[in-house]
Amino acid sequence: MMKRTVPLFITAIAGIIMILSYFIPPAQSWGEDVAVWFDILAGIAFLLGGGNLLMIQLRKMSDRQPGWGYAAVTAIAFIVTLYAGLMKVGTHPSAEFPNRPWSGSYNEDGAFYWLYEYAFKPLTATMFAMLAFYVASAAFRAFRAKNIEATLLLITAFIILLGRTYAGVWLTDFLPETSPFRLEHIADGIRDLFTTVGTRAIMIGIALGIASTSLKIILGIDRSYLGSKE
């Protein structure tokens, strides 16, 4: 009873306050307070997320599940980074407070900075950069003009791919500067007309969906966020 009623009550109160604060100027500060609660909760969610990550990885390791070695790497990396950041390992004291060992910034030197600069940064950049290779391979194998819709998509892709670089300018350079048939102008036209109109329609749909879902959550009709199957 308490496990459901209290969260539902908090949600309803917070939601109603946010709506009131938007429409009633004197109630604006209430909305700010609720937003601060949200920010505090978001901070606590990091602790929950970290604990959850560690528990899942430790369970995988203890059960010797397939790929448990990766779980070990994840857990060790997590613990080492957390320790390096919290304890400011290797960080020199700041110039203002030379006698305080923890006064230095972990963004400028020390183990945490080292982990960020030489492990996290190149690894994440590499993961992102690898997309180019997979997209190229997928384009060769899967992007087929099988029907009219696929053909239209393909032509649009060509125009955007070429029109967004100097290749587009060079290919249609023989046309006058103001010609609408220059590749870069066609690419701009696709962006300003089709993309914007389509995106706007999707956004209006999403906004209506968010409004109705929010109302259902505030009124306690939708309780799926509590983990309920109702």
Add this chain to the structure above:
Amino acid sequence: MYQALNNLDRRWIFLVMAIVVAVPIITQWSFPEKVSKQTRDAYAEVERLQPGDRVLLALDFDPASAGELSPMATSFVYHCATRGAKIYFMSLWPVGPQLIEESIAKVLKPDFPDMRYGHDYVNLGYKSGYEGVIKVIITDLKKLYTTDHRGSGINSIPMMAGVESVQDMDLVISVSAGYAGAKEWVMYAKTAYPDKFNFIAGCTGVQAPPLLPYIPNQMPGLVAAIKGAAEYEKLMAEQYGLEDQPKYKEGLRRMGSQMFAHILMVMLILLGNVLFFMGRKEARR
């Protein structure tokens, strides 16, 4: 030939893509850029700044997107500093503060040695809460930011005097890679207080379409993807003579790789379709 191409090992494609991307970067091969209206309008907003104006620069991205967004972040920092604006850095992304420090070390410390921390620029750092952060600081910045990223009390920072909220800024710039970023700044800051400050954004290529509907009312200009960054660099180079400074030409340099990668993609798609239609013809026989 047909069979060989049809069964082409994808590692050959990877190799060609690697060469096509690497060669222009290594040889520093760049091409002239035609500046789009969106980039020109974003540039004009920064150009309108007067000495002493306040700019909130939110670097809402992480190292995964730094390849695409760092060049424009560098340009924004340089441009704002050149205009004599006071820069308030912050981030809605956890590793944003490190990227802010990188921008400070790359641009402000070597090129603007007279700018002092706390007087001319400040790193407010990261706060958890995504759009919740924007909702609070749009009306009361000090409610959430009680210290800067270095731990100094917010009221002890000289340039924070007279700043109660984001509404006290003259310009807000979000360089964003996704959620939370430019879209949330538009929704919870600019739309709520449309006449208080100007807003422009820089974003990744995939994030540009969802931001297009906000142009020009909520957002007069947008620097989209590495192409937008290259266009911005071109405008800065023309006005401030930065042709001989490689760090302000990163976007232009990367456009060379992008162009050849795009051409390769087009060729691969064409080749794939030729093989597809040949295969279909064979099957009919």
